[in-house]
Amino acid sequence: MSAQVLKVQPLTRTAFAPFGQVIETKGVQPYRINRGTTARFDDLARLELAQDGGTPLVSIFRGQPFVPPVAIRMVERHPLGSQAFMPLSGRPYMVVVAPAQGDGRPGAPLAFLARGDQGVNYSRGTWHHPLLALEGESDFLVIDRGGSGDGSDDNLEEHSYPGEGFVVEEIWTL
């Protein structure tokens, strides 16, 4: 069986809502601080990091770029915590997530194209593909769960799709 083709859709708050939050200023009303010199777009992600004694961890991920066709053969999830990615490069990237089915296993994935000024926060337990940078090596600030009780296996589940899985054949430019 050949790979099923995945269409890529623009990343929007509404479309991504079942999987977590889009971290962006668009559509958010800021408030002024610092005597008016700074606009604060407040509280853009729902971090879930305290489960089982976890603590928030701040890291930088440097992703190698993927070039279409991009094969999507597996997804992973972190049952103990959320995971947020904010691009530092200004480059677009791809976000692939999958809804959990009744048995908890992932259904068919959805692919989103994120602009370089959009971050994402995967809700705790959300199936997603590992980082898919585009166009060039790209750094992301990552906020995820670390700390006590965090044997790495406890907070990572992987699922491989049968056969050839899925493929993103083309990515239009935003």
Place this chain on the structure above:
Amino acid sequence: MSAQVLKVQPLTRTAFAPFGQVIETKGVQPYRINRGTTARFDDLARLELAQDGGTPLVSIFRGQPFVPPVAIRMVERHPLGSQAFMPLSGRPYMVVVAPAQGDGRPGAPLAFLARGDQGVNYSRGTWHHPLLALEGESDFLVIDRGGSGDGSDDNLEEHSYPGEGFVVEEIWTL
């Protein structure tokens, strides 16, 4: 009394250590994840956000640029939590901090020039000047304390320096 001139120094991990952490990949050994496609520079900031039932808050700050001479007349601090800033624009910015004296009040400030790929995390209770973007309007991802018990006054102290305070007259380019 005229303002005292502050010299600007490059932001380095060592020089900034009394005030918090520099969030950068330089000098950090990453480990490979995601089948080798991603390098993880792990755990770059010591977040202190749980005090008095606090929770981590992810926001975007959009700072208006300052142009020298920059007057430094006050500093502030957050007694209940750390505060991290990561530039999203790639532009340099200025970091001004002050050591606490024996009575807890801030001494003379120090000014650092941060590269666009360097973030900072102010340790809980560290005196610092509000955001000082440079060169153009600049966005920063901010991780600070929110949540229960957080009347905004509880987590904000301000201190005004007497007289004209301090001034950064020139900022060289990195």
